Amino acid sequence: MQPETEVTNCGTSAARWSEVLHELWSAADRAEDVTALAGRLYTVLAEFPGVLTVVGTRWHGGQLRYMRGLRTADSPPALLDTDQEGCAEAAARAPGSGTRVREHDTADLAAGWPEAELLRAVGAKRVVECVFALDAGDWASLVIGLVSAEPADPALSLRLRQASEVVATCNRRIVTQREHERRQVHDAFLAEASLQMDASLDVEETLQRVARLAVPAVAEGCLLHLRQGPRLVPVASAHIAADRQSWLADTASGDAWLTQVLRRSVEGEGGLILSGKALVGGPLGAKAAGVGTSVRVLSVNPLRARGRVLGTLTFLFHHEDASTQMPRFLADLANRAALAIDTSTLYEQRRQHVVSLQRHLLPAELPHSPGLVLSSAYEVADDSLDVGGDFYDAIPGPSGRIALLIGDVCGRGAEAAALTGLARHTLRTLLEDGSPGAHTLVRLNQALHRERARRFVTALVVTLVPEGDGFRAEVANAGHPPPLVRRASSRVERVECGGLLLGVQSSAAYTSVSVDLGPGDSLVLFTDGLTEARARDGRFFEDLLPGAVAREGAGDPRWLAGRLVHAGVDFRVSGEDDVAVLAAFVKEVR
Amino acid sequence: MNEVQQHHQRVDRRRILVVEPSAEDAKTIEQALSRTHPHLRLEFASREDGIAERLLAAPTLPGLVLLNVHLPEHQGHAVLRAIRSHPHLSEVTVVVFTPSTSPTEVDSCYQAGADSYVYKPVNFALFRTALKGAIDYWQDSASRIRGSLDGSCPTPR
Incomplete structure (x- = not known):
């Protein structure tokens, strides 16, 4: 065999090999995939004198992941993937934990050598086989087919071993890097999934x-x-x-x-x-x-x-x-x-x-009242898990009278619900006994002080007394938004009335104001959840409410309250408060 | 040779057209795909109008169009519908991506003819993984079809 320094045209000198090896190590440090090294590696090994082809395989036990061979007849030599089945016998070639280099006569290659056909096809008489371990039970082989049946130059075995070290190290780095990236992706995925689930x-x-x-x-x-x-x-x-x-x-x-x-x-x-x-x-x-x-x-x-x-x-x-x-x-x-x-x-x-409990704090249905069409609607705050404090009721009395009440207990939750029950039933009992509205507010205020209630309550009591072809409304207010009257002409008036919140001052006194309601007129009572409904641009529904009452009051009076609640809910960007509306329409023919 | 066969020959599975008006996002996609699929040739379109006409005028078709469907004024959906309205473009795979996981949005993209829907998360590594998954699927799918047509089963490495 000629010294390597003299094979500059057909082979790679020791000095050149050293350069190539350095180049391969650099490439191995950058490669995203170990197969990216294959082209250069196979070509440079094939430049060794007497080499006909280089064939590489990757295995998992006896399962062949892929096989590729260098076709040196092409210029430049082409690296071709081939489809071959693995076999259990191939597991005997596995290297264990290290690297092993051996030589074989091509004629001796039998089961477990999917490379054999390709090696024989190019006329290889002898092969040098380098098998080396990769990660997770994988292993690989680099096989060089030689033109001569003589034992190979020891330098070739050394180069094969050095090349396998580059491949194995590159593979190890990529596996570690991919594992790190996989963990990052999994963490990111779990974070994204949690966001989606919380949304x-x-x-x-x-x-x-x-x-x-x-x-x-x-x-x-x-x-x-x-x-x-x-x-x-x-x-x-x-x-x-x-x-x-x-x-x-x-x-x-x-x-x-x-x-x-x-x-x-x-x-x-x-x-x-x-x-x-x-x-x-x-x-x-x-x-x-x-x-x-x-x-x-x-x-x-x-x-x-x-x-x-x-x-x-x-x-x-x-x-x-x-x-x-x-x-x-x-x-x-x-x-x-x-x-x-x-x-x-x-x-x-x-x-x-919550919705069920809230319903129990409100009347199951409104009473029938000659000369009037009553309607009510209630909307629980969005996403609320606490019972709200809005309440309303309608209590029929003698001689065609009827009392309407609406109120709001500050806050939400069990305590607010308890006070809501107390307020509604106290007012109802007193009104059933025929007490004037202003008097019922005084009594409720005293009851709240007696119970040491820690929350304020607003309430509005309207007693409707038949008068002529309409009604006289006696309106008593304890800190509640004043009601609106929609006249048959569509004009909307605010009933000017006021009074201290209930539960603030034990000696608070309340009075009432009178409003006449004629045929076709409507009286609308509501809680602050309606007036304080807020749009995305910051506007409150309070400014739009008179217009909504004028508009919606023209429709079927049986659903007036429902239409007003929907108008408020559609207007607001988010529903942070309950909304209650109670409306009474005076029939035009009694 | 019928029209479909002629068209089949014009599809170059190694080409991907990315429709992304944002230069910054296009760069992100280029970084992701050049790493996961270095053998693919990426082309970018920053304007969404005339995409279908541009595809039809070119000598070969890209195997896959990666379309940001979350464009202003539903232009992404318009591009999708335009591509799907041309029978000659039926073999071009259209993968849409969007920052939404809304079932309504998914249904709407599928109805408009998207082949895949990819959620675009904020995290780059996760987005790269999702894009890789979609492109691998359609590349494998094309290989299987070619394999079944010529009797072999090529597996790109």
Whole structure:
């Protein structure tokens, strides 16, 4: 063999190899993928005298991940991927934890050598094989096919070993970097998912958003099922491909095999990751027919909160290695989703309790009153989990009289609810006994002081007494927004009346003012939730209320209160307070 | 050779057209894709009008259009509808991205003909991962189709 210094035209000298090695180390430090080194590495190895080809493989046990060979007949030599099956015998070539270099006669290469065909095709008589360990059970080989059957130059073995060190180190750095990036992405994903989950208390919409967020960042497909009695009902599905969306939704709702898998997860097996043979029999996996054949891995995690399983979170992966690196992440995501569902469900239950309790603090229905059409409406504050303090009532009296009352206890919650009950029933009892409105306010004020109430109360009592073809309204006010009168002509007047808040001063006195209501007139009582409704631009509904009363008063008087509440709710940007309206319309023909 | 076959030959799966009016966001996408898919050729369009006509006038079609659908005055949806209104562009995959996960928005994009919907989060690494997932899916999908057409199963490395 000629000294290496003399092979400058057909080979690489020791000095040149040293430069190339340095260049490879630099490239290895920058490469995003270890295969990026392949082109340069294979070419420079092929420049060694007597080399016909260089073939590289990557394995996981006996499973061949890929094989590529250098076709030196091309100029420049082309690196070609080939499709070859792995085999169990190849596992015998695995290097263990280090690097091993051996030589073989090409004729001796048998099972476990997918490279053999390619090496023989180029006429290689002998091969130098370098096998080296990569990460997570993977290993790789670099095989050089030689023109001569003689033992190879020891320098070639050394170069192969040095090259394998570059590849293994590059691979290790990339694996570490990817793991770091994967953790960063998972953390970012969990943060985003938490934001989505916190943004809404609508469980189904939240889960649809989470599924959409997860695809394709986490997997190609995502399903969420919730428990409804003994059943698992699909509530969200997302697939990376729009034309697979309906297939996925159908699979989520109707596939018996998938239902069984979900049930296994829910009934005790916890997080499942299924691939390969574990997918056989279902609509997913390489052996499946139809759309699901691209799926390689299925993960299922139970949604568990406070010891209860609420449903399942399922992912469909199209790549084998995608799910295996993230079981902890999948469990974390499922836990957060479960917590969000649990919170939303509890919130909804509590809100229903609030609405129900609020209804009990108001009259089930308004009494029938000859000559009048009464209407009322109540809107609970948005997202409120406490009972509000608005109340109203209508109490019929003798000789066609009727008393209307409306009021507001400052604040919300159990104490406000208790005072609301006290205020409404005290006023009602006194009014049923025929007490004048102003007197009932004095008595309620005294009762609040006697009960050492720590909250203020506003109230308005109107006694309507039939007079002629209309009514005389006696209006007594304790710190409440004055009512409005809409005349039959559409003109709107404010009833000027006032008085101290109830619960402020034990000796407070109250008087009443009189207003005549004719046929076609309406009297509108309301709480401050209506006047203080605020639009996005800062305007209050108070300025618009007379106009709304004039407009809405023209419609059917049976729904006047409801129309005014809707007008206020539509106007406001957010509903932080309850709204109550009580209206009385004087019939035109009595 | 029918019209569809002629058109099939004009699709270059290594080309991606990114429709993103914001130069800063376009740069972000370039950074993300040049790292995850260095073999792809990226082209950028900063104006959303005339995209379909521009595609039809070019000698080859990009395999994929990455469209910021969250453009002012629903222009993103208009671009999507314009692309889908041309039968010659039926083989171009359209992946839309938007900062919304609203189910209504997803439905509306699918109805307008989007092939994939990608949520664009604030976090760069997460956005890059999502884009990679979408592009990998459609590249793999195109490989499978080619493999089934010519009897082989090429797997790009």
